[in-house]
Amino acid sequence: MGHDVCESFSPGPGINVGKELWERLITGKISEERIAKYENNWIKKLAKLDEEHTLKKKLCIQEAEPTLRKLEDFAVGGTPLPCPEHRKRVLSCLAKNEGKTMQCSDLVESFANCVDELLSKSCREDNREPCSKKLSYAEKFASNFSCN
Numbered sequence: 734m735g736h737d738v739c740e741s742f743s744p745g746p747g748i749n750v751g752k753e754l755w756e757r758l759i760t761g762k763i764s765e766e767r768i769a770k771y772e773n774n775w776i777k778k779l780a781k782l783d784e785e786h787t788l789k790k791k792l793c794i795q796e797a798e799p800t801l802r803k804l805e806d807f808a809v810g811g812t813p814l815p816c817p818e819h820r821k822r823v824l825s826c827l828a829k830n831e832g833k834t835m836q837c838s839d840l841v842e843s844f845a846n847c848v849d850e851l852l853s854k855s856c857r858e859d860n861r862e863p864c865s866k867k868l869s870y871a872e873k874f875a876s877n878f879s880c881n
Contacts, residue, residue: 816847 750758757763787793806813814820823844826837 815851816844819844819847 753764753767819840823837823840826840827834830836
């Protein structure tokens with residue numbers, strides 16, 4: 734070909750094309766510097782979007798760590814039983830009073846209250862979504878038949 738770049742391409746009357754664009758159109762190549770600048774620009778834009786999303790959705794490391802610890806504990810040893818001391822007392826009482834389960838009712842109620850408290854506490858820890866605590870059977874019964 735041997736033609737000068739400007740002579741090889743005629744964009745038409747009234748069209749002004751910059752030297753860089755002219756060379757890219759003729760050669761079909763983009764300079765490494767231009768590619769690097771373009772990529773850096775997009776990296777900055779995506780980093781800014783990521784930061785805004787992280788703040789908006791409360792996804793920072795400090796808030797994710799407790800959930801991660803719970804998941805690790807579950808993966809390693811399964812879910813721990815709630816209120817282990819209350820549970821031991823109830824099981825011991827039931828074993829001693831076989832056939833007389835009503836004698837353990839106070840311990841069972843104490844165990845149920847402990848479990849309810851743990852549920853309520855776990856709902857308060859995760860403040861991203863509202864959590865409504867369901868009433869236990871005893872609480873439903875008490876609210877329907879209050880003596881006040």
